[in-house]
Amino acid sequence: MGKMDWEQSEGKWITHACFFACGGRCVNRSLVRDGKVICQDTDSLHPDSPDYPQQRGCARGRSLRHAIFSKDRLKYPLKRKHWRVGGGDKELRGRDEWERISWDEALDIVASEVTRIKNKYGNKAILATGYEYRNVIPGLYTAPSLNAYGGCTVTWGQASQGAFPLVANSMKGSYDLGATDFSDRYEIRKAKLIVMWGQNPAWSQAGNPMYHYLQAKKAGARFVFIDSWFNPSMQVLADEWIPIRPGTDTALLLALAYVMIVHQVYDQDFLDTYCVGFDRYHMPSGAPREDNFKDYVLGTYDQTPKTPDWASKICGVSPEKIEQLALEMATVKPMTMRASQAPARTDNGARFVQAFYTVGWMTGNVGLPGSEISAGGSAGNMVFGGPPLVRSGSKGCTWPANPLCQPPRGGGMLAKGNYDPEAYYGIAMPEVWDAVASGYYHDFIHGVQPIDIRMIWKIGDGGRMNQNPNFSRAVEAYRKVEFAVASDLWMTNDARYSDIVLPASSMWERDAEVLTQINRETLIFAQKVVDPPGEAKEDLWIEAQLAKRWGIDPLLIQPLSTKQMSFNELLGAEVICENGDWEPLIKVTQEDLDRRGIRGTPHEGRVPLDQFLETGVYQVPRHEDDCFGHVQYADFRADPESCPVATPSGKFEIYCEQLPLRFKEFGLSEIDPVAHYVPARGGYEEAHACLSEKEYQDKNDLKGQNFSLQCISVHSPNRSHQLFNNVAQLREVFPHDVWINQLDAQKIGIQKGDFVVVSSKSGSLVRRAKVTSLVMPGVVILGQGAWSMLDKDGLDRGGNANTLQSSELTGEGHCTWNTTLVRIDQWTGDPLDLDYLMSFDGELEETL
Ligand code: SF4
Numbered sequence: 001m002g003k004m005d006w007e008q009s010e011g012k013w014i015t016h017a018c019f020f021a022c023g024g025r026c027v028n029r030s031l032v033r034d035g036k037v038i039c040q041d042t043d044s045l046h047p048d049s050p051d052y053p054q055q056r057g058c059a060r061g062r063s064l065r066h067a068i069f070s071k072d073r074l075k076y077p078l079k080r081k082h083w084r085v086g087g088g089d090k091e092l093r094g095r096d097e098w099e100r101i102s103w104d105e106a107l108d109i110v111a112s113e114v115t116r117i118k119n120k121y122g123n124k125a126i127l128a129t130g131y132e133y134r135n136v137i138p139g140l141y142t143a144p145s146l147n148a149y150g151g152c153t154v155t156w157g158q159a160s161q162g163a164f165p166l167v168a169n170s171m172k173g174s175y176d177l178g179a180t181d182f183s184d185r186y187e188i189r190k191a192k193l194i195v196m197w198g199q200n201p202a203w204s205q206a207g208n209p210m211y212h213y214l215q216a217k218k219a220g221a222r223f224v225f226i227d228s229w230f231n232p233s234m235q236v237l238a239d240e241w242i243p244i245r246p247g248t249d250t251a252l253l254l255a256l257a258y259v260m261i262v263h264q265v266y267d268q269d270f271l272d273t274y275c276v277g278f279d280r281y282h283m284p285s286g287a288p289r290e291d292n293f294k295d296y297v298l299g300t301y302d303q304t305p306k307t308p309d310w311a312s313k314i315c316g317v318s319p320e321k322i323e324q325l326a327l328e329m330a331t332v333k334p335m336t337m338r339a340s341q342a343p344a345r346t347d348n349g350a351r352f353v354q355a356f357y358t359v360g361w362m363t364g365n366v367g368l369p370g371s372e373i374s375a376g377g378s379a380g381n382m383v384f385g386g387p388p389l390v391r392s393g394s395k396g397c398t399w400p401a402n403p404l405c406q407p408p409r410g411g412g413m414l415a416k417g418n419y420d421p422e423a424y425y426g427i428a429m430p431e432v433w434d435a436v437a438s439g440y441y442h443d444f445i446h447g448v449q450p451i452d453i454r455m456i457w458k459i460g461d462g463g464r465m466n467q468n469p470n471f472s473r474a475v476e477a478y479r480k481v482e483f484a485v486a487s488d489l490w491m492t493n494d495a496r497y498s499d500i501v502l503p504a505s506s507m508w509e510r511d512a513e514v515l516t517q518i519n520r521e522t523l524i525f526a527q528k529v530v531d532p533p534g535e536a537k538e539d540l541w542i543e544a545q546l547a548k549r550w551g552i553d554p555l556l557i558q559p560l561s562t563k564q565m566s567f568n569e570l571l572g573a574e575v576i577c578e579n580g581d582w583e584p585l586i587k588v589t590q591e592d593l594d595r596r597g598i599r600g601t602p603h604e605g606r607v608p609l610d611q612f613l614e615t616g617v618y619q620v621p622r623h624e625d626d627c628f629g630h631v632q633y634a635d636f637r638a639d640p641e642s643c644p645v646a647t648p649s650g651k652f653e654i655y656c657e658q659l660p661l662r663f664k665e666f667g668l669s670e671i672d673p674v675a676h677y678v679p680a681r682g683g684y685e686e687a688h689a690c691l692s693e694k695e696y697q698d699k700n701d702l703k704g705q706n707f708s709l710q711c712i713s714v715h716s717p718n719r720s721h722q723l724f725n726n727v728a729q730l731r732e733v734f735p736h737d738v739w740i741n742q743l744d745a746q747k748i749g750i751q752k753g754d755f756v757v758v759s760s761k762s763g764s765l766v767r768r769a770k771v772t773s774l775v776m777p778g779v780v781i782l783g784q785g786a787w788s789m790l791d792k793d794g795l796d797r798g799g800n801a802n803t804l805q806s807s808e809l810t811g812e813g814h815c816t817w818n819t820t821l822v823r824i825d826q827w828t829g830d831p832l833d834l835d836y837l838m839s840f841d842g843e844l845e846e847t848l
Contacts, residue, residue, distance in 0.1 A: 010033055011031045011032055011038055012032050012033075013029050013030070013031055013032075014029065014030050014032055014527050014528075014529050014616075015027065015028070015045075015524070015525070015526070015527060015615055015616030015617060016029070016030065016507070016508060016526040016527055016528075016529055016616075017515050017524045017526040018057050018061030018064060019506075019507040019513075019526065020060070020061075020720040020723045020724070022060070022206065024057070024061075024206065024207045025515045025519060026042060026043070026056060026058070026061050026207050027042055027043035027045070027055040027056070027057065027522075028040065028041075028042060028057055028062075028064060029042065029043075029044075030529050032529060032530065035531065036530070037069070037530065040063075040064065040065055042054070042056045042057040042061065043056050043057075043617070045615050045617060046619075050211070050212075050215045051623050052619070052621060052622060053211055053212075055207070055519070055522050055524070055617070056207065056208065057206075057207065058206030058207060058717065059206075059717060059718070059730060059733065059734075060206070060717070060718065060719070060720055060723075060727075060730065063724065063729060063730055064508070066727040066728075066729055067489075067490075067723070067724055067726065067727050068508050068530075069533075070490065070726050070727065072490045072491045072726055073503075073533055074488060074489060074490060074491060074501060074503035074504070074536065075503055075534025075535060075536060076100045076503060076534050077100070077101050077102065077103055077105070077106035077500070077501065077502055077503060077535070078098040078099065078100060078101065078106075078503075079098070079099045079101045079105070079106065079109070079499065079500055079501075080092070080093065080096045080097075080099075080498070080499045080500070081096050081097040081098065081099050082096050083096075083499040083500070085113070085116070086482050086483075087481070087482045087499070088499075090479045090480070090481075091479055093479050093484065093498070093499070094475060094478070094479075094493075094496055094497040094790075103535060103537070103545070106500055106502060107542075107545050108549070109499075109500055110485050110500055110502075110546060111546050111549035113455065113482075113483040113485075114126065114146070114457075114483075114546075114550075117454045117482060117483060118149070118150060120454075121452060121454050123146075123149075123150040123152055123153075123404050124152075124153055124404060124405075124424070124452075125153075125452055125453055125455060126152040126453075126454070126455045126457060127152065127153045127154075127155075127427070127432070127436065127455065127456050127457070127481075128143055128146060128154055128457045128458075128459060129154075129432070129456060129458050129459075129462070129465070129494070130458045130459040130463065130464060130494070143457060143459050143543055143546075144400055144543055144556075145543040145544070145546045145547040145550070145557050146402075147400040147401055147402045147403065148400040148550075148552045148556055148557065149547070149550050150403065150404065151402040151404030151405055152402065152404060152405065152457070153404070153405050153424075153426045153427060153451075153453065154402065154405050154426045155426050155427050155428065155429040155432050155464070156406075156426055156428060156429065156444065156813055157812065157815075158429075158811075158812060158813060158814035158815070159467070159815055160341060161175075161341050161344070161376065162341040162342070162343075162344030162345035162346070162349045162353075162814045162815070163345075163346075163349035163350035163352070163810075163811045163812070163814050164341055164344050164375055166350070166659075166662060166812040167344075167350050167353035167354055167357075167659065167811075168353060168357070168375070170647070170653070170656050170658050170659045171353075171354065171357055171647070171652060171653050171654070171659070172357065172645050172647065172652050172653070173645040173646030173647040174645070174646060175376075181375075181376065181632060182372065182374050182376075182385025182632060183336075183371075183372045183374075183384070183385055183630055183631050184384060184385060184628070184629045184631070185212045185384035186622075186624055186625075186629060187369060187370055187372065187629070187630075187631060188212060188213065188216045188221075188370070188372075188384070189215050189216050189219045189221075189370075190219075190334060190369050190370030191216060191221050191334050191336040191372075192220070192221060192332050192334060192335065192370070193221065193222050193224070193328065193329070193332040193333075193335040194216060194221045194224070194335070194336045194337075194338070195224050195329060195335065195336070195337040196223060196224070196225045196226070196227075196233070196237075196338055197227075197249070197339035197340070197343065197356065198226065198249070198339055198343045199225070199227075199233065199338055200227070200231040200233045200340070200714065201213065202231070202232045202233040202236065202717075203231070203232055203233070203714065203715050203716065203717045204340065204715035206717065209384070210233065210237075213233075213237055214237070217237055222239045222240075222332075223237045223238050223239050223240075224238070224239065224240045224242065224325070224328075225238045225240070225241050225242065226242045226244055226249070227241070227243070228243060228244060228245065228710075228712055228775065228779045228781075229243075229712075229714075229739065229774055229775040229776065229781050230773075230774040230775070231714075231774075242317055243316065243317070243776040244315050244316060244317055244776075245315055245316045245684045245710065245776070245778065246343075246346065246683070246684070246710045246712050246779060246818050246819060247343075247347065247679075247682070247683035247684060247818065247819045248314045248315035248316070248684055249343045249352045249355070250348065250351045250352045250354075250355045250676075250677045251306070251310075251311040251314040251315045252311055252315045252317055252322065253352070253356060253358075253675070254297055254306035254355060254677055255306055255308045255310065255311030255312075255315075255326070256322060256325060256326040256329065256359050257293070257306070257326075257355075257362060258297050258305060258307055258308070258311075259308060259322065259323050259327065260327075260329075260359075260362055260363075261294060263326075263330075265326075265327060265330035266364075267330075267362065267363060267364030270362075270364035270366070271362065271364075274361070274366070274636070274640055274651055274652055275651055275652040275653070275654050276649045276651050276652075276654065276655055277293060277653060277654035277655020277656070277673070277674060278293050278294055278362070278654050278655075279292050279293070279294040279295070280292045280294070280295060283655055284648075284649060284653075284657055287655060287657060287673070291655065291672075291673060292674065293654050293655065293674040293675065296675075296676060306677070307319075308322035308323055314677070314684065314685075316776070329363055330362070333363075333364075333365065334368060334369060334370030334371040335363060335370075335371060336365070336370065336371065336372040336373075336374075337356075337360050337363075337372070337373050337374075338374050339352075339356050339374075339375040340375070341375065341376055342712070342714070342818055343356075344375075344814070345814065345815055345816065345818050346683070346816055346817075346818045346819040347681040347682055347683065347810050347816045347819040348677075348678055348679070348680040348683070348810075349810075349811065349816070350659075350663070350810075350812075351672075351675055351676060351678060353375070354656075354659075354671075354674065355675035356373075357373060357652070357654075358654045360373030361373060361654065366632070366633050366636075366652075367631060367633040367636055367637025368634075368637060369631060371631075372632050374632060385520070385632060386520050386628070386629070386630030387520065388520045388576075389520050389521055389575065389628055390521065390523045390573065390575045390576070390585060390618060391523075391574055391582075392514040392523060392570070392572065392573045393568055393569050393570070393572015393573055393574070394568060394569065394572055395569055396564070396565060396568035397559040397565065398559075399556075405424050405426045406419075406420070406426075425443075425444045427441045427442075427451065428441070428442055428809055429813060429815070430468065430469050430809055430813060430814070430816070431808075431809055431813075432464065432468055432477075433465075433468060433469075433470055433473040433474040433476070433477040433807065434470065434473050434477075434807035435451055435453070436451075436456070436477035436480060436481065437476040437477045437480055439451060439452060442667070442668065444665075444666065444667075445665065445667075447667055453477075453481060454481055454482045454483070455481055455483040455485075456477070456478065456481055456483075456484045456485075456498075457484075457485050457486075458484075458486040458487070458488065458494040458495070459486075460487075460539075462721070462722075463488075463492050463494050463721070463722045463723075465478065465494040465497060466492065466493045466494065466722045466785075466787055466788060466802065467721055467722055467802065468802060468815075469802050469805035469806060469815055469817070470802065470803075470807045471493075471763065471788045471790075471796065471800055471802045471803045472762065472763045472790070472794060472803065473762075473807060474493075474497075475497065475790065478497040478498075479497075484497060484498040484499050484500075485498055485499065485500045485501075486498040486500075487501075487502040487503075487504045487539060487542055488501065488502075488504060489504055489506055490726055492722065493787055493788055502537075502542055503534065503535060503536040503537070504538070505532035505536045505537060505538050505539075506532075506536075507526055508528070508529040508530060509529070509530060509531060509532040509533075509536065510528055510538060510562050511528050511561070511562045511563035511566060512525060512526060512527045512528060512562070512563060512566040512567070512570075513526045513562070513566050513569075514526070514566060514569035514570050514573065521619055521620045522618070522619045522620070523585065523617070523618045524617050525570055525612070525613070525616040525617070527613075527616055538562060540557060540558045541558065543557045543558070544557040544558040563596075563597075563598065564598055564599060567596070567598045567600065568600070570586060570612075571584075571586055571600050571603075571609075573586060573618075575618070575620065576628070578627050583605070583606060584604065584605035584606070585605055585607060585612075585618060586605040586606075586607060586608075586609050586612055587603070587604050587605035587606070587607065587608045587609065588600060588603060588605065588609045589602050589609075590602050592609045592610070633645075654674060654675075655674050656674075657673055659671055659673060660672065660673055662812075663812075666811070666812055666813065668810050668811060668812075668813065669809075669810040669811055671811075680816075680819040681808065681810075681819065682806075682808075682816065682819035682821050683710070683819045684710060684778075686821060687708045687710055687821050706823060707760060707761065707821035707822055707823050708821070709740075709744065709778060709779065709780050709821065709822050709823060709824060710778060710779050710780070710819075710820070710821060710822075711758070711760070711779075711781075711782060711801075711820045711821070711822040712779065712781060712817070712820075713781075713782050713783070713784040713801035713804075713805075713817045713818065713820070714782070714783055714784065715783070715785075716734060716783030716784065716785060718730035718731060718733065718734035718783075719783065719784075719785040719786070720785070721784070722786075722787060725785060725786055725787045726787070728837075729836075731835040731836040732834075732835070735768065735770075735834070735835055735836075736786050736799050736835050737767055737768045737769065737770035738767040738768070738769055738770065738799075738824070739770045739774065739780060739781035739782075740756075740769055740775065740780050740824060741771075741772065741773065741775050741777040741778070741779070742771050742772065742773055744777055744778065744780075744824075745769065745771040748825070748826065749826065750771060750824070750826065751769075751771065752769065752770070752771040753768060753769070754769050754826065755767070755768050755769070755831075755832050756768075756769045756825060756826060757795070757824070757825045757827050758780070758782070758804065758822050758824055759822060759824075759825070760804040760806070760820055760823075761806060761821075762803065762804055762805060762806045762807075763796060763803040763804055764794070764795050764796065764804075765796035765798070765799045765803045765804065766795055766796070766799065766827055766829075766832065767782070767799045768832075768834070780822060780824065782799070782801045783801070784800075784801045784802070785800075785801075786798050786799045786800045786801070787800060788802070788803055789838075797832070797838075798838075801817065805817055805820055806820070
């Protein structure tokens, strides 16, 4: 049956959205017949063009119905069979049997265990994990009922953003993903050179970004990619691939700076006017003049010029290539240089961020059409910037805040240096499982302190057990605490290792929601598609029932119905006019309100409510040279005196005095005021510490060496973090193999398709090997987000990259996923099933 047949068949098309942790929020539509989803479509609501692009989703969003209706979807409250007050046999967590129980029994157990633990150990002993993608309360990273009941411990630190928020906020006064830190999508078409540093938008920013990059390519831009593998985006866009060893990007950047300096091709005027700290003549008052960036690069005081020869030995890029790239970057204008956060998700990632901005600013590509020095872009249809052109209204209610522990996440208050030294901030995310298991954590401000976590409560879709570093330690942590509860959609690891599992409803099963505004041109009203399965309930209903049991007014937790909240957002939505004024998006009458049983005030607007709801999508019409364009830092470039950036000097701070101070406050690692190269823990130098370069090249047998391969974990096209891993169709289309260069494979005796064991100091997993020339020698690639499945020997048969990852802390508490050393050995056990034949409905249980 063709698409037109589906369009004409009986049933109703309902617009909703992909709501998962990629953050993209692409349009999704379902044909619903007799309460069943017959098929899915993405945005086909209007003809597609580069100026007025459809908000199309990727394969994951188009597979939502397989996730929503999967066999392992949780439908009833469950209790671990051998659970007893205090935990019972805690070693059975993760492999015990389940018993179906009533909601009343489940809620009574959770309520009484929370009260018992709170009274005996205090609220600090309760750890809340997870994040907000399913939660209807954006930005609230914990359960509101717990907040009203005295609060709980939460985590801080950076996952996706790596070292960027702290360093960017310090050096340039902002780190504003998806808004002012990027130029408008039309600007990329003006760039003549586009340098993509660690970027793979085809996989990590699925949705429209590749489409916009293609327009730039059609307009004649040359694309240069710098990465450790020939990633799928390069197959479409790249004019040149420059392979680089993981964790050595700073060395390459310093050598680029060296070439620009000795050839005098950098933009001295820009540096003099808009930056501090590049050379001895432009240092902040009081700062040692010899500590400037230029003299460090030239080796004036340390006697080590950061020449292309020096860098080449570290990063693997030839001196000739470094010279050529530096000259091209400095002379071809306009240039856009974009980094993903991946090179900053390393042990020395903060130094990469410093060097990236510094070298970008040396070229002067800031604040002019087609020019951009930027980083980030983590999701769907964001990536390109500018202030919103359409925005939602407020939900019309607030929730209790956590009175015990501040929630400083996502480039938030800690990254901006705006914190209270007396406050409790909880546990750094990378070490959370280590802290629970060991009883010690690194307290922000006060250093290593004891911590006594007795209970873990997982809310939202996120899944910290699987997604935080060191899965084996997570199992230890879960088997240590007295009580663990998870509200979830599926039997994820967070649920599997809990005592009580509460089945939550998904966004497809709620009344409606205006999705978080991250795409500046589009507002999507995600409408209810089907009823919740079995006895699944909304998060806020669950929370309100618990609050009642604690004597708290449930209206504090669920002040409005979800329907009323969503219509408040929709009816309060505004769209920008050509003169810059805002007008209501929706025209609503009293009859509209009465018919839907919602409260509100009738008002005029651009689109009548009924008409809007036919599609549920509003997209601002755009054309080239319209009045909605945005050039990153255009105001600052035009008038740095009147429009300074938010740093102490009002300029970009190449020499950043506050950065070492901030690092000292965190107490996890150190940094210099200007970009220096320091080898990473788990980096190239450590991999080769026991071998000279020649010995490494000559070595025929890698098996004799411990952990000499550098493993980077990448976003996969089949998962959004851990979400969608239970969709067999996606697992079949995008196999979760470990990619290894054919030269390394040859040394170990691995053939394409062999199963191999990948081991680090933290754990081991088994995967099928993809032997390929698309990844550089010495590097292996593993997609992140697969669900761990430990066997009786502790081997992870699910292939979770976090099984390999250590809990080491650095910077502002960011994860160091891309400086992880591994070894690879042949799998010698029984033949293994292929990924898509693995089951997540309980058939393949852990067999400890
Ligand atoms: S890009 Fe992200 S939001 Fe869009 S369909 Fe894919 S997973 Fe969903």
